[in-house]
Amino acid sequence: MPLALAAAFSAHAASTTRYLIISENAKQIGAQVTEHLDDGSTKVRFEFKNNGRGPDLTEQFRMTADGSMTSYSVQGNSTFGAVVNERFERKGDQAEWKSTSEQGQKTVKGVAAYLPLNSSFEVVSAYIGVLAAAPDHKMALLPSGTLTQTVLDTLEVSSASGAKQTVQLVAQTGVGLSPAFYWATTGSTPRLFGVIIPGFASILEEGWQSVAPQLAARQKQAENRMLEDLAAKLQHPLKGLTVVRNARVFDSEKAVVGAPSDIYLLRGRITAVLPAGSPAQGVANTIDAEGRIVLPGLFDMHGHVDRWSGALNLSTGVTSVRDMGNDNAQLQAMLDETAAGKLLAPQVVPAGFLEGESPFSANNGFVIKDLAEAKKAVDWYAQHGYPQLKIYNSFPKAILKDTVAYAHSRGMRVSGHIPAGLRAQEALDAGYDEIQHINQVLLNFLVKPDTETRNLNRFILPAEKVADMDFNSKPYKDFVAGLVKKQISIDPTLTAFAFLQQRDGDMNEPYRGFAANMPPDVARGFSVGGMKIENDTVWKRYQKSYAKMIEFVGIMYRAGVPIVAGTDDIAGFTLHSELSQLVKAGLTPAQALQVATRNGARYTRTSHERGSITPGKLADLVLVDGDPTRDIADLRKVAAVITRGYLVSPREIDAELGIAPFVGATPKVVSTPMAAAEGGANDGAMHRIESTSRKHD
Template sequence: MSRILAAALFAACIAPAFAAARTDTILIQGIAAGTQTVDAAVGSRVHAEYSYNDRGRGDHVVADWTLDDAGRPVTYEGRGNDYMKAPVEEHFAIVDGKASWRNRTEHGSAPAAGAFYMPANPPPEFLGVLARALLKAPGHRLALLPTGEATLEAHGIVRAGGRELRQYRVAGLDFTPQPIWLEGDGATGAIVSGWFSIVPEALAKSLEPLQAAQDETDNARSARLARELARTPKGGLLIRDARVFDPRDLGVSEHTSVLVRGERIVRIAPDAALQDAGDAEVLDAHGRFLMPGLWDNHQHFSEFDGLLDIANGVTSARDMANDTDGFLARVARFDDGSEIGPRVLKAGIIDGTGELAGPTKMRVDTAAEATKAVDWYADHGYAQIKIYSSIKPELMPVLAARAHERGLRVSGHVPAFMSARQFVEGGADELQHLNFVMLNFLYPGVKETRNRDRFIKVAEHAREFTPDRPEVREFIAFLKAHHTVLDPTMTIFENLFSADPEAIMPGLEAVAPRLPPQVRRSLYGNALPVPEGQEDAYRAAFPAMLALLKALHDAGVTIIPGTDALAGYQLHHELELYAKAGIAPAEVLRIATLVPAEVMGVARDRGVIAPGKYADMVLVDGDPTRDIADIRKVATVIKGGKLYDPMAIERAVGIAPRPGAR
């Protein structure tokens, strides 16, 4: 886009702000889930209400604010609840040039000095408020309160739904610039993504051109980063003097060399036996730890997850639910190298219908519809289906049988009104989330698990089901006998049951100070609110889940690690929790490398550093077989023979350097 056109777009939107009322539709995966109402017609005050339902969860925020002539907040008042239904109350005001703010996790003050206050839990409309203020700001740049800085770029005009909208990108809020569409008069036109969109009702069925324009912008940025951050050695790669970890026997070979040609490993030998590698580039490991690439078996890929995965040594992953168009294109870009990301295996979600159905268009009510959905996923290269909570129990065996006929694995949430035992007996190969194992012991007392009860009832009762109880021992033996795999996502439950709402999410304390400020703020206050009288039960819930995890592992139940949370960094903590449960660190590394490759049927190419395998490896500055926390010390990542510098990737997504880094 030319500078002249960009300047014209900026100038066009500095016009005085609109004064009108409107109602937007909240779309999750294209399905209406709530509304946002904005009323700017009451003097200088703006009033907004934002609410949506996502499987019984979802924000409900009522907010009022006033702005100065530059479009910056002078006052802000917000109240309601956050996604997990914890209370939200937020206050901001500028008095005599001093800005003061208070919310559940923050309070402070600072000279206003032309800065823009970004609330912790605002309605989506506030992104439009920020964009309009940036349009007026010198250099389209504003300091943010409590911390950070935002900038704005213009990316062209698109006509959709009978109106012209201008695409802008706000940088400084997330790992990647956030898109927003503005009307010609500066009014918020739409906030669009493949997962969650906020649009006027008139635009709800006209999002394709907006999404296509955003994709073009995103893809150009991704391709540029891939060119800048991925390096292919000329003539091959020879890694020398490495300590090579083998997950097959948990051994570590000292002073070992690994020769890579193209995307595969061709030879491994002691340093002295591999003296001449021809024209291969030499990477001296200086005695550091070299291991197979990590797996994250529970992700939902968006714009930045691939970058965060590679920066943290995750070279293989499994997506457990996504859209059925943009996601496929993203995986194709990962594969052809035009976007940085791991090798991804796809699991397609299928749910039933109703108010509490999951965020997917693939919803079925009949056996014919169930078969058609499975066939679609099989025809599009998926490896697995994920059955979700609103599936009718009688359809679950139909889905499983058809998936197995088509060569797909079967996993998921245990549907409501079924037990985990019934789910496995119906054909499930795998369970997502350890809470569904706990819920098996509460069945049939707890049958409705589409809502928050699937968390709350576990928090209330987990401590009662210790591994020595007969029904627990019997069910563990049942899972072992059925070769059931478990994707436990332990970090999710540590955060829900034992997090301090005024503290950073557990496991991210060290990395959080380096993250973009608004990302860092999102890591606070994600725990379930604890009902009065339930403090002891909630406090004991997560230790009880760790004890159950250890018992499952000791009995031989296959465990594979996944996060369902912040990519890369959260996986490291997931592995730390396995060690905290009592699993030996070297065994944890096997669980994170070889075991998922075997479960997913790709061990021929992945999971071990050996001749013929993909050159997917992680060089670690430490020894995670002794201290699993060393898994965080990723020095170099290799995927398919290409080299990646984790710190360079972090810089590209706005993450500050590691302490002591040069």
């Protein structure tokens, strides 16, 4: 055992460390209080509330001198109110664990770290020290996997009171689909100093809140270096004229697949679509689609993008994301980085987030008090090119109509949640063009002026009450008729609401189609319930309510209400799930694909350049194995993606992220001698892709 690690556990002095959780707009939204007791155990109270929800946990654990965890327990409630009750124990080489969703046991040798399903950041703090002392900075994980830690940066910081200390930025990999970044103390026994979550919040030791901007700037620099390397590795530029031969093009206007065609691309745009085998001149790169169906790039109409989600979107054919609420500075930076080719990311259509002040506020975008502040926010969004405004739960209902009218005068569409105290119909009367989420739609029939919908009620009420709704009755028919008359678009995010019917231990329905391909630690989380479901009677009722939510989406679609496909969930993969839910609602697979292509372009006002495979439009193409127009599950078999002048291989991205591939081969790319003369560096990239393709044939 390394001497530093032995020293870390040789003596235990009682101490208490308090971390404050501060939102991006400088509001305290929670805290973590850690007590290191004389007997060597650690107790933690962890809670935060944002947007009317958040976890509330009490945990206790003990570590041995070699850095292994010997016992762990946590109780409380998760973000959406589910009961948390988890324990772990290791005696010698025997480890066992049990939670509300799983149980298991394993024989293990040496140092190993248990990975709780719900925990505070204190577990991270303990493992920072263990990993720092480990010779290779790696540690086995239980139930499975390996956790690795790398130091990226060091920095001396000064608190507001003048205290100084040196901290280090570490990246941990092996958990989740992207690195996790933590600021740690230095020395022989490092521990957690703070966490910077860009665009959301900082978690720092009390008294050190003033250093958050400094840490955020240095963390961004380190992240950017990693992300630029990833983009350079996985984005293969298509220089010169490129032809995608033998492609069966999906016509998003007619929702049909056409005869085999050749699609010509140059400088990121489609120049021609000709019958397969048509003569060509000056082609630099040839991609043989081999009869695959080629779709226009897919739209996720309800994302909250970050710097690491782009790989997941592109690997699944999502080339455009409508961002429905973000930190404004963070999003602007990502847009610049994407345009410069430094970020592996889809094209983003931003919606400006507008919230009102209350104890339940979401703390991003602009949080306003009055009409003057609302107009000022709208002006900022309009000046920065946002085509849409999203209004949130705590927005002051008294100024809703005037705010919507002002946004319309600035040329913006307006959508959102329904502000507390209003029904959906009242928001539509105030001028809404769209409603987000199926629960917000159906709360129209459940709320009264004094119903609080900024807390978990907005989930619990629909879960309990939608089961009894009679969609054939006049109120529902009249409401749907009003949506049709005004052509109000609906963003139901059915996948995001599947958690309403999920019990602990059951795989959440939208994740079943891709769970087997995910790293084990990621898939493990798919069986953790979100809602508090106390018994089978409640579960069956919630199941019925969720089924009726899906049914109502089908009713709206058949009546002529525009539906768009959004996720508000795991990037990329859950868009496929959302389209599966639309098929369950009664759409054909081809109609669901039309929703994710043509409708996406229509309701982001980008039809002039996206949504169909048409000369003059952006060359956003998705090559798919199988036939998703007949079996929507085939949409998961994305073989290649072209967007922003780059070719992207899902197989390469999957390999980078530890995801098992969904397809057996990547389409071959052949560069002609002309490409070598005109394309230069591109020639090598093309041959790399071709070599990879052959290896997997």
